[in-house]
Amino acid sequence: QKEVEQNSGPLSVPEGAIASLNCTYSDRGSQSFFWYRQYSGKSPELIMFIYSNGDKEDGRFTAQLNKASQYVSLLIRDSQPSDSATYLCAIRLDTGRRALTFGSGTRLQVQP
Amino acid sequence: DGGITQSPKYLFRKEGQNVTLSCEQNLNHDAMYWYRQDPGQGLRLIYYSQIVNDFQKGDIAEGYSVSREKKESFPLTVTSAQKNPTAFYLCASTVAGLEENYGYTFGSGTRLTVV
Secondary structure, rough: OEEEOOOOOOEEEOOOOOOOEEEEEOOOEEEEEEEEEEEEOOOOOOEEEOOOOOEEEEEEEEEEOOOOOOOEEEOOOOOOHHOOEEEEEEEEEEOOOOOOOHHHHHHHHEEE | OOOOOOOOOEEEEEEOOOEEEEEEEEOOOOEEEEEEEEOOOOOEEEEEEEEEEEEEEEOOOEEEEEEEEEOOEHHHHHOOOOOOOOEEEEEEEEOOOOOOHHHOOOOOOEEEEEE
């Protein structure tokens, strides 16, 4: 079992809709959870992170964390064609390493 | 402006050749990381360093080497022992212990191709 699992997609949504991206993780020692956006050929850009159960909102983005279910999601409201990219979920364990472990990403396509 | 600079942007390696990828940051971050990304895949950790003159192997360190002689610099050498080096290489940095305050900043990457 991979440490961080994401559906590779593509997830296709119409412009203006809500896009829901999901991520599950295997290690209960996971401390914090990051969402990155990556355009083709570019480096990842941080969208937001979350470390407490519940929801965290930042503009059009909402991260949701459920540690009991080992599940984290990202909602994008009012999706725009410019949101079309690959979304990477990453976890940080509370160990000496303190590095991020990434999922393989979900490709999102927002149709105009 | 503060950030991470990776060079070169594109690099071509011949069989049996060692090549070095540069990563320099002026963010005063103490922790630095090297990741590899293959097409359609997530990032995999190669090496990391949390302090000058100290570094640790990540999940896929075989065929790679690093040094950390200065806080701002963390070069990665891809050796001839790495049999499949063609990939996108990303360097990242943060403040150890304050990752959620500072986030992880990524460089723009180096695309390495074996010719």
